[in-house]
Amino acid sequence: MKHVVRALALFILILVVFIGGIFVLNSLGEEIYPGYADRLMGVSGHYGMDRNQKELLKEPKYTGKEYCRECHQKEYELSEKGGHKFDCETCHGYGGGHPPKDMGVENTREFCLNCHKPVLGRSDYRLLEDWESHGYLDRPCTVCHDPHYPWFG
Amino acid sequence: MAHSMITRRMFLKSMVTAAYILALPSTSSGMDSVYVFVIDSSRCIGCGACVRACRAENEVPEEKYRTWVERYVVWMENGVEKVYVESPEGGEHGFDEVPRPPNLLRAYFVPKLCMHCQKPPCVKVCPVNATWLNEEGFVLIDKDHCIGCRYCIQACPYGARYFDEEKHVVDKCTWCYHRVKRGLKPACVTVCPTGARIFGKPDDEVIAKRLKDPTIKILKPELNTKPKVFYQQIGWEVW
Amino acid sequence: MHAIEGYVYPNHEVFWGVLIVVYPYLVSIITGMVTIYAISEFWRKDLKDAEKLILVATLPFVLSALLPLLLDLGQPQRAFEIYVTPNFSSVMAVFGIVYLTELFTLLGEMWFSFRRDIVIYAKNEGNSIKRLVYRLLTLGVYDISEKSLKLDHRIIKVLTFIELIAAWCLSYVSFLFGVVKSNPWWNTTILPVSFVFGGLAAGSALVILVYIIACKIYRREAREKVVDTIAYYLFFFLLAAFGLEMINTILYAYKEDVAWAVIKITASELVIPQMIVVIGSMEALLFLRFGRNLRGTAKQAIYTIVAISVLIVVFAMRWNMVIGAQLVDYSLRGFIGYSPPLFGKEGLLAAIGVLLAPFAIMAIVAYFLPPFPERKMAPSVTQPEKHISVDLAERV
Numbered sequence: 001m002k003h004v005v006r007a008l009a010l011f012i013l014i015l016v017v018f019i020g021g022i023f024v025l026n027s028l029g030e031e032i033y034p035g036y037a038d039r040l041m042g043v044s045g046h047y048g049m050d051r052n053q054k055e056l057l058k059e060p061k062y063t064g065k066e067y068c069r070e071c072h073q074k075e076y077e078l079s080e081k082g083g084h085k086f087d088c089e090t091c092h093g094y095g096g097g098h099p100p101k102d103m104g105v106e107n108t109r110e111f112c113l114n115c116h117k118p119v120l121g122r123s124d125y126r127l128l129e130d131w132e133s134h135g136y137l138d139r140p141c142t143v144c145h146d147p148h149y150p151w152f153g
Numbered sequence: 154m155a156h157s158m159i160t161r162r163m164f165l166k167s168m169v170t171a172a173y174i175l176a177l178p179s180t181s182s183g184m185d186s187v188y189v190f191v192i193d194s195s196r197c198i199g200c201g202a203c204v205r206a207c208r209a210e211n212e213v214p215e216e217k218y219r220t221w222v223e224r225y226v227v228w229m230e231n232g233v234e235k236v237y238v239e240s241p242e243g244g245e246h247g248f249d250e251v252p253r254p255p256n257l258l259r260a261y262f263v264p265k266l267c268m269h270c271q272k273p274p275c276v277k278v279c280p281v282n283a284t285w286l287n288e289e290g291f292v293l294i295d296k297d298h299c300i301g302c303r304y305c306i307q308a309c310p311y312g313a314r315y316f317d318e319e320k321h322v323v324d325k326c327t328w329c330y331h332r333v334k335r336g337l338k339p340a341c342v343t344v345c346p347t348g349a350r351i352f353g354k355p356d357d358e359v360i361a362k363r364l365k366d367p368t369i370k371i372l373k374p375e376l377n378t379k380p381k382v383f384y385q386q387i388g389w390e391v392w
Numbered sequence: 393m394h395a396i397e398g399y400v401y402p403n404h405e406v407f408w409g410v411l412i413v414v415y416p417y418l419v420s421i422i423t424g425m426v427t428i429y430a431i432s433e434f435w436r437k438d439l440k441d442a443e444k445l446i447l448v449a450t451l452p453f454v455l456s457a458l459l460p461l462l463l464d465l466g467q468p469q470r471a472f473e474i475y476v477t478p479n480f481s482s483v484m485a486v487f488g489i490v491y492l493t494e495l496f497t498l499l500g501e502m503w504f505s506f507r508r509d510i511v512i513y514a515k516n517e518g519n520s521i522k523r524l525v526y527r528l529l530t531l532g533v534y535d536i537s538e539k540s541l542k543l544d545h546r547i548i549k550v551l552t553f554i555e556l557i558a559a560w561c562l563s564y565v566s567f568l569f570g571v572v573k574s575n576p577w578w579n580t581t582i583l584p585v586s587f588v589f590g591g592l593a594a595g596s597a598l599v600i601l602v603y604i605i606a607c608k609i610y611r612r613e614a615r616e617k618v619v620d621t622i623a624y625y626l627f628f629f630l631l632a633a634f635g636l637e638m639i640n641t642i643l644y645a646y647k648e649d650v651a652w653a654v655i656k657i658t659a660s661e662l663v664i665p666q667m668i669v670v671i672g673s674m675e676a677l678l679f680l681r682f683g684r685n686l687r688g689t690a691k692q693a694i695y696t697i698v699a700i701s702v703l704i705v706v707f708a709m710r711w712n713m714v715i716g717a718q719l720v721d722y723s724l725r726g727f728i729g730y731s732p733p734l735f736g737k738e739g740l741l742a743a744i745g746v747l748l749a750p751f752a753i754m755a756i757v758a759y760f761l762p763p764f765p766e767r768k769m770a771p772s773v774t775q776p777e778k779h780i781s782v783d784l785a786e787r788v
Contacts, residue, residue, distance in 0.1 A: 003533035004543065007503060010531065011496065018475075025476050033476060034298065037469040045297030052287050054295060058331040061210050062340045086346040090202050094209050094340075114247040115200045115346065121224050121248070121260035122198045125347055218402045238399040238725055265401075274573065280484035281473040300473055301466015303407040304484055310574030310722050312401030321466030376573055392723070 061096035062089050079148040083126065091147070105147070112141045126150075187271075187290035187381065189355050190328065190339075191363045192264055195386035196349035199224060199262035203341035203350065204245040210329065210340035217315040218243040219326040220266040220341055225390055228254035236390040263391050264350060266341070267292065267313035267326035268372065268380030275305035275314065284323075290381055291330050296322045310373050311380070328352070398726020406718045408464065410732040410743045415460040416565050417594070417710045418453055418750070420587065422494070423563035424595010424629070425450045428622060430556040433549060438617045442603050445763035447502045449602045452753035454495050459746045463737055483568045490561045497555035503529070504544045504551070506761050508536050525760060563591045569713065576724070577717035586636035587713070590706045592629040596622050597702035600695055602754075610764050619695055620684060627680040630702060634673040637709060641666075661729055662716050665708040672705035 025033045030047035038045055046054055068088045069076040079085050089095055091111075092103045105111065118127040128134055135144060145151075199222055207213060207220045222244030226237040241248065248262070269292045276284050276292060283298035284305055299322040306314040306323060314325040329339035333352075337343070342352045353360045363369075363385060371380045373392050384391065429446045432439030462468045478485040503510075511534050514526035566587035569578040600622050607614035676698045683694040719727045733739040 001540065001543065003507065003531060003535060003540065004547065006531040006533055007500065011500070014496075022475050025472075030297070034467075034470040034473060037472075038297070038467075041467075041469045043467065043469070047297060051285070051295045051298075052293065052330075054297070055293055055327060055330045056334055058211075060329075060332045060335060060337055060340075062206060062332070062337070062343050064337055064343060084346075086348075087343050089206070090344040090346050094206070115198055117250070119199070119248050119250045120226060120253055120257075121262055123195055123261070125198055216402075221402050223399075236725075238723070240399070240402055243402040278482050278484065278571070279479055280482040280488070281470070282477050282479045283473075298470070298473065298477070299467065300470045302461075302464070302484065303466070304482070304568075306403075306407050307572050307718075308574065312403050312722050315403040316407060316466065323466075373574075 059096070061094040062087075063095040064089075067095055075148045078146070082149045082151055084148060084150060107140045107142055109137075109141055112147075186288055187355070188269075188328065188333065188353065189290075189360060189364075190266070190269070190382040191351050191360055191369075191385065192382060193349050193351075193363065193385040194261050194263050194391075196347040197222065197262040197264055198347055198349075199244060199248040200346065201244045201247045202344045202346060203264060204243050206340040206344040207326070208245070210332075211327075213324075214315075214317055214319060217317070217324075218245075219313075219315075219324075220264060221245075222248075223263045223265060223391075224248055224251075224260070225263060225388070226251065226254065226260045227258045227388060227390055229256040229258055234258065234390070238390075259388060261386070263384065263387055264341070265311065265313075266382065267328070268311050268378065268382045269328055271379035271381060272377060274308040274310065274376070274378055278304045278308045280304065289333075291328055291333075292325075293327055293330060294323060294325065296320060296324070299323055310376050310378065395729040396726060397728075398721075399723055400721035400726045400728055401723050404721045404723075404728065406715060406728065406730040408714060408718060409730075409738040410715075410740060411460040411464045411738050411746065413707070413710050413714045414743050414746050415457065415464075416587070416714065417707055418457045418460070418746075419565045420563055420591025420706065420710070421594045421598055422450060422453050422457065423559045423588065423591040424593065424597075425453065425599055426494075426498075426555055426559035426595070427592055428596050428599050428625070430552050431625065433552045436621055438621055441615050442599065442618050442622075444505060444761075445603060445606055446599055447498070447505060448757050448761055448763045449599070449750075449754055451498060451502060451757055452750035454491075454498055455753055456746065456749040457491070459749055460743070463742055463746070483571055487562070487565060487568070490558055494555060494558040494562050497551050497558060501548055501551045501555060502761070504548045507544060508541060509761065509765065511536050522760070560588065563588045566713075569717065574722050575717050575720065577713070577720060580640060582636050582640045583713070586633055586640065586709075589629055589633035589636060590709050593626060593633050593702055594706035596626040596629060597699040597706075600626065601699040601703070604692055604696055604699075606758075606763060610762075612764060614692060616687075616691065619691070623680055623683065623695060623698070626698075626702065627677065630673060630676055630680070630705075633706070633709070634669070634677070637669060656727070661719055661727065662712055665711045665716075668708040669705055669712065672701045672708070676701045676705065 029035075035045065035047040046057065065076070065087050072088075075088075079088075091105050093105075095101075095103070113128070113131055116126060116128045117131050118129055135141065141147075141150075201222060203220055204218065204222060207218075211219055213219050220243075221240055223238055223240045224244070228235050235254075237251075237254075239251070244262070244264075269286075269290055271286070271290065273284075273286055273292050276286055280302065281298060281300055283296075283300070284292065284294045286292050301316070301321045301323065303316055303323060306316060309325075314323050316322075317324045329337070329341075332339055339350075339352050342350045351359055351363065355361060355364060364383060366385050368386055370384045370387055370391070371382070372384065373380075425446055428439070429443065429450070432443050432446070462471055465471055474485055474488045478488065480486060507530075510526050510529045514523060514530050514534070517523040517526055564584055564587075566584040569575075570580075570583050572578045600619055603618060603622075604614050679694050679698045679701075683691055683698065686694055715730055719730060721727060732743070735741060
């Protein structure tokens with residue numbers, strides 16, 4: 001009989017230690033676990049913070065068109081007149097860090113054809129049916145078309 | 154930025170609440186607080202600007218995609234609609250010409266991303282509560298909690314999740330939660346030149362108008378995941 | 393990069409490699425062994441001779457069942473999160489609890505059935521370190537009167553019952569796969585059932601194998617009755633597992649619904665494991681049916697072959713279930729190929745290491761708790777009750 005009591009006591013002890021451990025870890029917070037275990041493994045992280053807030057630590061890179069307007073009023077207004085009134089960052093890349101980040105665009109036919117080549121499945125937003133012969137083949141489209149307002153006049 | 158400290162107890166409590174929200178019919182989670190994403194496939198030109206913007210904005214590792222663009226080509230053959238689907242490099246560098254099949258019926262591009270389901274199967278299977286559905290309808294991942302078991306990837310029917318080989322945790326599209334909370338649009342919506350992707354609350358004027366389109370569809374409705382990305386102008390072949 | 397056929401989502405790959413094949417394999421072996429133990433405990437007294445051996449063999453498998461999981465995790469140091477912040481709607485979190493139940497009932501069972509031996513060793517052992525271990529294991533109680541042993545036996549019965557339930561729940565690790573509704577291969581009702589039967593077959597095969605080998609090592613005669621009885625059960629377990637597996641495949645082939653890819657990869661990427669399942673099962677069933685008529689060494693040889701082939705067959709079944717299902721992309725328009733890497737955390741060598749780990753642990757456990765009572769010890773204790781039960785069993 002005595003051995004059953006002892007075994008039961010040992011089992012309950014293990015159970016209490018286990019569940020107690022869980023509660024202790026829970027109340028100590030993420031800084032201790034998994035934070036401490038992570039640091040031992042060389043993993044960095046943010047602990048003890050609202051989990052939704054954590055996502056906000058990331059800074060946006062794409063700023064939107066209004067940010068560009070502050071300095072490039074002329075291009076902004078020009079593009080608003082025509083079909084290229086979408087966001088500047090579509091062609092220029094993200095504006096976060098500009099200046100001094102270079103906002104140059106790859107000035108090639110291929111770059112424009114990425115949208116204007118009449119490939120299967122593409123709906124007609126000014127598709128260039130004669131793209132193989134249109135204009136000067138050895139020069140970029142921008143010699144004739146202003147990319148911010150590609151129409152003449 | 155306010156980093157409100159919360160204890161584990163609060164965290165667990167909020168999970169219990171979230172579990173209740175999940176279990177209750179959708180009427181209990183007020184529709185107005187939740188965001189939706191609407192994609193008009195007829196406007197998509199397959200330029201891949203969204204994929205590139207997403208990669209830059211979220212630092213998505215190479216060969217993994219938070220969003221990608223698929224091309225569907227459907228043609229008729231002996232009274233059967235044949236479907237060809239492709240997504241070269243996730244459409245990141247645009248699409249090139251493919252041979253036009255005879256009897257072509259329709260061809261279009263379909264951008265894909267995380268559906269931020271109202272009944273997310275990925276959240277249900279996460280053993281450690283490292284992914285959750287928040288009040289605004291975003292399904293997010295706590296990368297400092299994820300144990301990297303990849304169970305959620307298996308559970309996601311839309312292939313939206315990927316394993317970050319560098320951080321050894323699962324990652325996916327967040328609908329740019331960090332931008333939306335700052336009043337910006339998601340990166341892919343910002344750069345879309347044709348307005349194929351729009352994002353907002355269901356009662357926003359543009360969204361509401363588009364949602365009235367009778368051709369609107371959700372993907373894999375039979376799985377009862379209640380996705381919140383809505384597609385216009387797509388055929389039966391998209392799932 | 394692996395071969396891709398048709399269209400697959402760009403993020404698609406085989407996320408769970410060969411280690412997650414090993415994990416359900418080990419778990420199902422545990423189910424089988426525990427079930428055989430329960431059979432011997434509850435109604436086949438002729439298995440008494442192997443009882444302790446089964447316990448000694450089960451513990452290493454339970455202990456090493458965690459290994460493949462830990463190796464597979466991206467952040468293994470956070471594994472305890474499963475207990476700290478569990479999500480009870482997740483099958484994986486619930487398995488953490490089932491696993492602990494299994495482990496503790498097994499430990500209890502072992503302690504109660506080895507208690508008599510432990511007390512004797514604690515009194516007689518010459519090696520001081522070993523004696524200290526035994527003394528600790530006695531928990532300070534040296535009472536091995538007939539009355540206390542009888543009580544032990546009753547407790548073992550209760551523990552076995554709980555353990556059996558836990559082991560079967562553990563084997564429903566297949567739910568882990570079964571609840572994934574997006575995968576046509578996993579999303580079937582047959583899967584959990586065929587999984588349990590496969591586990592029962594593998595577990596009983598392993599018991600036969602370990603019994604025959606252990607008898608060789610301890611230089612004692614393997615009792616034909618024991619091997620025959622387990623083989624008898626093994627036949628039906630294997631028949632059920634094989635039958636259910638085949639029904640599943642035939643249903644896919646016949647229905648030709650959206651899950652067409654399943655049958656297509658069965659015919660291409662999974663030809664080898666599929667052939668192993670079919671041919672191996674047929675062979676094992678035939679040998680089991682006719683091996684019964686043989687005698688002596690021939691019978692042992694046949695049963696050894698059967699046991700090994702059943703273990704391989706069940707491994708191939710697990711491979712089909714875990715890897716096969718992941719080859720199918722959720723777009724259901726294509727599939728990818730998979731061959732495990734040789735090295736690395738998720739490679740073949742790691743998997744082989746994990747598969748061999750239980751046998752290494754088994755040697756350690758058997759060193760401290762020999763599964764067969766040594767002859768020189770017999771005179772020092774009187775064990776009338778045990779003799780009677782064995783005699784009775786042999787007479788039946």
